[in-house]
Amino acid sequence: MQKYFDIEFWRRVTYVDVTLWLMRAAVIIVVVWGTIGTLIDGRYSNEQWFDFVMFGLTMGGIYALVALGYTMVYGILRLINFAHGDIFMTGAFTAYFVASPLGKSGFLEENLLISMIIICLTAMVTCVIIALTVERICYRPFRSVRSFAPLICAIGASFFIQHSFRGMYGSSVRAYPDVEFFDKLLSIGSFDFPMIQPVVILAALGSMTGLYLIVMKTRMGTAMRATSEDRDTASLMGIDVNRVIIFTFVLGGSMAGIGGVLYAFVFKQVYFFMGFFPGIKAFSAAVLGGIGNIPGAMLGGFFLGTVESVGPALFLDGLGIVAPYQLRDLIAFTMLVMVLIFRPQGLLGERVSQRA
Amino acid sequence: MAHIEVDDIHVYYGNIRALQGISFKVEKGAIVTLIGANGAGKTTTLNALSGILGLREGSIHIGDTNISDFMPHQLIPKGIVHVPEGRRIFARLSVDDNLAMGAFTRNDKAELSKDREYVLEMFPRLRERLDQTAGTLSGGEQQMLAIGRALMSKPDVLLLDEPSMGLAPVLVEQVFNSIIDINKTGVTCMLVEQNAYMALQIASYGYVLEGGRIALEGVAQELAKNEEIKKAYLG
Ligand SMILES: Nc1ncnc2c1ncn2[C@@H]1O[C@H](COP(=O)(O)OP(=O)(O)OP(=O)(O)O)[C@@H](O)[C@H]1O
Numbered sequence: 334m335q336k337y338f339d340i341e342f343w344r345r346v347t348y349v350d351v352t353l354w355l356m357r358a359a360v361i362i363v364v365v366w367g368t369i370g371t372l373i374d375g376r377y378s379n380e381q382w383f384d385f386v387m388f389g390l391t392m393g394g395i396y397a398l399v400a401l402g403y404t405m406v407y408g409i410l411r412l413i414n415f416a417h418g419d420i421f422m423t424g425a426f427t428a429y430f431v432a433s434p435l436g437k438s439g440f441l442e443e444n445l446l447i448s449m450i451i452i453c454l455t456a457m458v459t460c461v462i463i464a465l466t467v468e469r470i471c472y473r474p475f476r477s478v479r480s481f482a483p484l485i486c487a488i489g490a491s492f493f494i495q496h497s498f499r500g501m502y503g504s505s506v507r508a509y510p511d512v513e514f515f516d517k518l519l520s521i522g523s524f525d526f527p528m529i530q531p532v533v534i535l536a537a538l539g540s541m542t543g544l545y546l547i548v549m550k551t552r553m554g555t556a557m558r559a560t561s562e563d564r565d566t567a568s569l570m571g572i573d574v575n576r577v578i579i580f581t582f583v584l585g586g587s588m589a590g591i592g593g594v595l596y597a598f599v600f601k602q603v604y605f606f607m608g609f610f611p612g613i614k615a616f617s618a619a620v621l622g623g624i625g626n627i628p629g630a631m632l633g634g635f636f637l638g639t640v641e642s643v644g645p646a647l648f649l650d651g652l653g654i655v656a657p658y659q660l661r662d663l664i665a666f667t668m669l670v671m672v673l674i675f676r677p678q679g680l681l682g683e684r685v686s687q688r689a
Numbered sequence: 690m691a692h693i694e695v696d697d698i699h700v701y702y703g704n705i706r707a708l709q710g711i712s713f714k715v716e717k718g719a720i721v722t723l724i725g726a727n728g729a730g731k732t733t734t735l736n737a738l739s740g741i742l743g744l745r746e747g748s749i750h751i752g753d754t755n756i757s758d759f760m761p762h763q764l765i766p767k768g769i770v771h772v773p774e775g776r777r778i779f780a781r782l783s784v785d786d787n788l789a790m791g792a793f794t795r796n797d798k799a800e801l802s803k804d805r806e807y808v809l810e811m812f813p814r815l816r817e818r819l820d821q822t823a824g825t826l827s828g829g830e831q832q833m834l835a836i837g838r839a840l841m842s843k844p845d846v847l848l849l850d851e852p853s854m855g856l857a858p859v860l861v862e863q864v865f866n867s868i869i870d871i872n873k874t875g876v877t878c879m880l881v882e883q884n885a886y887m888a889l890q891i892a893s894y895g896y897v898l899e900g901g902r903i904a905l906e907g908v909a910q911e912l913a914k915n916e917e918i919k920k921a922y923l924g
């Protein structure tokens with residue numbers, strides 16, 4: 334606070350600072366104005382708000398799982414793995430070929446837990462194989478090249494994966510099997526929601542807890558954190574950086590695989606382009622949380638999912654915008670920009686990476 | 690046979706020549722120092738030794754193994770550990786995890802806990818701070834951690850890059866004493882220093898690096914008396 338009374342501080346204020354302050358003020362006014370408008374209007378019932386939040390958390394869990402892959406790879410390679418959204422798609426798509434017969438034969442309904450484990454494992458294995466192939470072919474040869482080559486390769490890999498799947502399986506949408514248990518409505522008081530929502534949220538939280546323990550407690554996990562801090566010094570400790578990178582892609586791919594299956598059971602469909610939007614949103618979630626930061630990606634995912642779901646009704650409706658729900662994607666990206674205006678380093682990111 | 694034998698190495702950064710034909714030897718169990726001014730190429734020499742930088746020409750042998758083409762992570766199994774310039778501890782990891790990373794390649798649990806005990810005896814400050822984030826340690830403690838972390842690999846050869854950098858005289862003394870202690874257990878030490886006075890006191894042999902070449906070499910006590918060195922490095 335004291336710095337604001339210092340004349341020197343005001344002399345050093347630049348146009349950029351002033352512009353940022355104005356933008357921050359504008360953002361706050363719009364959000365507060367819209368929220369007050371919506372709440373006074375009272376157009377939405379408590380049940381509807383509950384729906385928005387539950388759906389938001391469900392999507393948030395999936396975004397968080399996918400965001401982890403972006404953030405861990407960035408932490409090690411300082412590279413955005415643009416193909417990650419499509420890797421997510423390959424898992425869900427391949428698992429369809431297991432889920433569909435399981436659904437048809439009735440095994441899925443009878444032995445839901447076992448079936449889900451089989452389906453998830455299929456997706457995870459697929460994602461890991463594709464992720465490792467992408468790393469080997471697209472990233473490793475260019476690792477020491479300081480140019481845009483790795484980025485261009487990442488984008489190329491993304492298109493290649495999409496169009497391979499389109500070529501192999503066509504561009505039609507395939508329906509994931511219905512599961513009665515997932516569609517069942519649960520009620521708490523006057524609020525009700527389909528079973529799939531808590532299932533997704535809990536599965537996401539469970540997987541993330543597992544990942545967190547691996548990263549924090551195991552030797553390879555610690556080596557991964559050490560490598561993301563200082564690759565050269567890690568290698569001086571006898572850590573084979575290539576093995577750490579492979580380990581990272583395995584973890585990221587597994588999370589994407591689980592995320593893909595959950596996504597497919599929420600929307601009950603898969604097609605070759607399905608990875609694109611979740612991929613971009615999960616990437617935004619990783620940036621929101623502070624790219625490179627693992628708890629940040631988890632928080633960013635849930636945060637983005639919730640705001641994207643609640644936001645249109647809460648902020649936009651009150652401003653008199655019609656059909657605010659059409660603007661969900663807009664909200665997601667506007668929010669990314671907004672958070673970055675307030676905290677350029679992301680929610681949990683560090684301002685400057687410190688080096689001893 | 691010499692423990693470390695560096696023969697006529699040339700190292701480049703892109704097109705910039707940093708080392709133009711350097712040769713030296715370190716006998717088993719010795720402390721040998723490499724001194725020189727800023728930018729002489731001391732760090733470059735150690736980085737070439739540990740495989741972070743590749744050689745354009747020349748060779749490096751440890752015992753009778755040619756390690757010229759080794760990757761950095763292959764040196765630990767050969768018993769060589771490098772404490773890099775500026776300590777480079779893992780700032781976001783705990784002190785304990787930093788030590789664990791020093792022992793990354795080891796699976797001999799019983800021996801390992803003995804070595805950990807040895808390190809914590811040597812640097813009791815680290816024991817008090819095992820759960821602390823390493824980035825919050827003081828400069829002196831970070832240097833102790835960097836050395837302790839390296840010892841966790843139970844090395845035969847310790848490469849040290851300016852361990853005295855940025856430390857108060859008392860701490861410099863303490864760090865140098867621990868280097869002497871480590872050497873007494875049979876570890877061969879290669880000490881890179883700008884603090885030529887201190888380095889020549891504990892080393893048996895020294896090399897003076899100037900502009901990427903060895904300008905002078907000799908028994909440490911004699912180098913310490915050399916007029917040119919006195920003028921240039923000892924003030
Ligand atoms: N990454 C790099 N890229 C280009 N040139 C470099 C790089 N690192 C070092 N050099 C150059 O190589 C020469 C030797 O540097 P080096 O770091 O080995 O010196 P040093 O003897 O360790 O110095 P100091 O005592 O300051 O640590 C210097 O001229 C330096 O500018």
Ligand SMILES: [Mg+2]
Nearest residue numbers: 731732733774
């Ligand atoms: Mg140096």
